[in-house]
Amino acid sequence: MASDQPQHDRSIDYIEFAVADIARSKAFYGEAFGWSFTDYGPDYCEFTDGHMKGGFDARGTVRTGGPLVVLYGSDLAEIMGRVQAAGGTIVKPVFEFPGGHRFHFSDPDGYELAVWTET
Numbered sequence: 001m002a003s004d005q006p007q008h009d010r011s012i013d014y015i016e017f018a019v020a021d022i023a024r025s026k027a028f029y030g031e032a033f034g035w036s037f038t039d040y041g042p043d044y045c046e047f048t049d050g051h052m053k054g055g056f057d058a059r060g061t062v063r064t065g066g067p068l069v070v071l072y073g074s075d076l077a078e079i080m081g082r083v084q085a086a087g088g089t090i091v092k093p094v095f096e097f098p099g100g101h102r103f104h105f106s107d108p109d110g111y112e113l114a115v116w117t118e119t
Contacts, residue, residue, distance in 0.1 A: 015054035015069055018062050019109050024087075025056045028108050031086040032079070033071070064110035073115045076103060080115075 019025045022045050029035045029047060038046045043058040049071075073079040076094055083105045084090065091112060092104035102116035 012052070015052070017054070017056055017109070017111060018060035019056045019058055020062050021108075022056050022058050024108050028086045028088065032082045032088060062109050064106075064112070066111075068104075068112065068114055070102070070114045070116055073117055076101060076115060076117050080105075083115075 017025070022039075022043070026037050026045060026047075030037070033049060035047045035049050037048075040046060045056045047054055047056065080090060080094070080103060087108050088105045090103060090105050092114075094101050094103045096119075097116075100116050100118045102114050104112055104114045106112050
């Protein structure tokens with residue numbers, strides 16, 4: 001999980017989601033973002049987006065809220081379509097902020113995430 005490498009000191013290294021259904025979470029993030037997965041038994045799955053790793057844990061209680069995880073995307077319209085096609089819900093349409101644009105969505109377990117791009 002966490003790295004001992006000095007360049008990783010004080011940086012986000014892993015994100016873990018308590019989920020109700022591992023297969024549903026894998027299907028959603030695989031379809032919407034192209035993530036890949038490694039299963040570690042029936043109740044835990046590690047994901048990678050090619051840059052960062054995290055996990056889906058079916059042993060805990062699903063809690064919505066918490067920190068906002070922000071993903072980067074070069075084509076917000078295309079990603080919004082992928083999120084919706086995979087079963088996600090857009091909860092805040094694209095809006096402008098200093099330096100870029102972003103939108104927020106919720107995944108099938110109710111976690112709210114955001115996707116941003118530069119202006």
